[in-house]
Amino acid sequence: MDLNTLLINKEFSLNDNITCSGLNEEHEKYFGAVSAPIIQTSLFVQKDYQSYCDDMIHEAERFIYSRGLNPTVDMVERKIASLEMGESCRCFASGMGAISAALMANMNSHDHILLVNNIYGPAIELIKQMAVKYQIQYDTLFDGSIENIKRHIKPNTKVIYTESPGTMTMKIVDLAEIAQLAKSHNITTIIDNTWPTPVFQKPLTLGFDIVIHSCTKYLGGHSDLIAGAVVTSAERMNPIRDFSHQLLGAVLSPFAAWLLLRGIRTLPMRMRLHQENTIKILDYLNTRTDVKNILHPYFANPQEAQIIRKQMLGFSGLFSFEIENANFAKIKKFIDCCKVFKIGCSWGSYESLIISPNRGYNEDTLKQSNIGTGLIRLSVGQEDPDLLISDLDAAFKAIKSS
Known part of the structure; x- marks a missing residue:
């Protein structure tokens, strides 16, 4: 897909750069420090007991105990809310x-949830646990078309949960159409927006x-913190x-929040x-005859490309491709031959990573999840792309000669 065909919203881009920068961070509160301090405290003391009693009435808005509010955490929360154009x-x-919080606050026993598109594995496992413990009902829809979603809505459907692009398969679903359908049935819509980030997709605006x-x-962005976020309206x-x-x-610790603030400054x-x-790497892979399928929105079909123009401003660096006639031994050799791409389960940081969902013992499970057994997943980092291409080229040569 030609990136020039994306309808880039310049206002979004400008606002994102302003939000991610150090502007509007109230430096005067912190002696003019350009980098906000870490307020590493578990609690906040009050000047007298009446002040404490008054604060407890407004516990959701005041600094009392860091399990509730903390200034460093509050600063990063306000920044993320602004990026997503959300209230809270x-x-x-x-x-x-974050996933557990959103689901458990919006579902009760015997409610029904639709999982649309390929969803992050641990999120599916959570739903399965909720089905056993709390009689939650669920359906998994790899076909994310509106017609298919309509067919699976039940009287007790309370949540539609999706990703776009979807995990591993990178399929696109029409977020505006899903939101409109859900509202007509009083269904809450939840999306994991980790892949595009708020820089490239803002689902609340859809x-x-x-x-x-x-x-x-x-x-x-630096592989040195673990954190999650939920953004929505103040009421929700x-x-x-x-x-x-x-x-x-x-809850997030103040130190992790400070690291997250640092990461967001360079996000755009x-x-x-x-x-x-x-x-550059996608273009290289597209020239190879031993690659049979590249799963990234850059190669979207015409229908998906039309949706992308409506809801996305760009593409991130996580994607998958299938090696022709690959078995587990071939996948393992390919991955082990890579030296610049490191073997690791996460993604989205400065380093490039490589894994496969094929573990040698789970091919039947992969087929049930609509995932090819010859799939390789890459997370493209910030190294020189020529180095990354050379790394992949050496791996392809190694499996060809074996």
């Missing part, structure tokens, strides 16, 4: 903490109710804050570099 953000100790991020990935945040955040307690620039490097 709460940060968590991991992406799964009608979605709740956005989730694994901030461990692109928002952090109330039950998430009161139950999932306060009582379940998977890093995302553009990830995109540029990735496109």
Whole structure:
């Protein structure tokens, strides 16, 4: 897909750069420090007991105990909310903490959830656990078309949960159409927006109710923190804050919040570099006859390209491709031959990573999940793309000669 055909919104780009920078961070509160300090404290003392009693009435808005609010965490939450053009953000100790918080605050026993597109594996496992423990019902729809979603809506459907692009397969779904359909049935929509980041996709502006991020990935950007975020309206945040955040307690530490602030400052620039490097590698892979399928929105079909123009501003660096006639031994050799690409399970930071969903014992499970057994997943980092291409080229030569 030609990136020049994307309808880039210049206002979004400008606002993102302003938000990610150090502007509007109230430096005067911190002696003019250009880098906000880490308020590494568990509690905040009050001048007298009446002040304490007054603060407890307004616990959701005041600094009392860092499980609730902390100035460093609050600063990064306001920044992420602004990036997503949402009213409220709460940060968590991991992406799964954010996913758990959003789901548990919006579902009760015997409710039904639609999982649309390929979804992050641990999120599916959580839903399966909720099905056993709390009788939650769920359907998984790899076909994310509106017609298919309509067919699977039930009277007790309370949530539609999606990713776009989807995990591993990178399929695109029409977020505006899903949001419109959900609203007509009073269904809450939740999306994991980690892949595009707020720089390249803003689901709340398309009608979605709740956005989730694994901030461990692109928002952090340095592989040195674990964090998650939920962004939504102030009204929808109330039950998430009161139950999932306060009582379940998977809150973000001040130090991790400070690292996340540092990462977000360079987010727009890093995302553009990830995109540029990735496109060069995609173009290289597209020339190889031993690659049968490249799964990235850059190669979207005409229908998906039309959706992309409506809802995305660019592409990130996580994608998959299939090696022709690959078995587990060939996949293992290919991965082990890579030296610049490191073997690791996460993604979205400065380093390039490589793995496969094929572990040698799970091919039947992969087929059930609509994932090819010859799939390789790359996370393209910020190294010189020529080095990365040479690394892949050597791996292809190694498996060809074997």
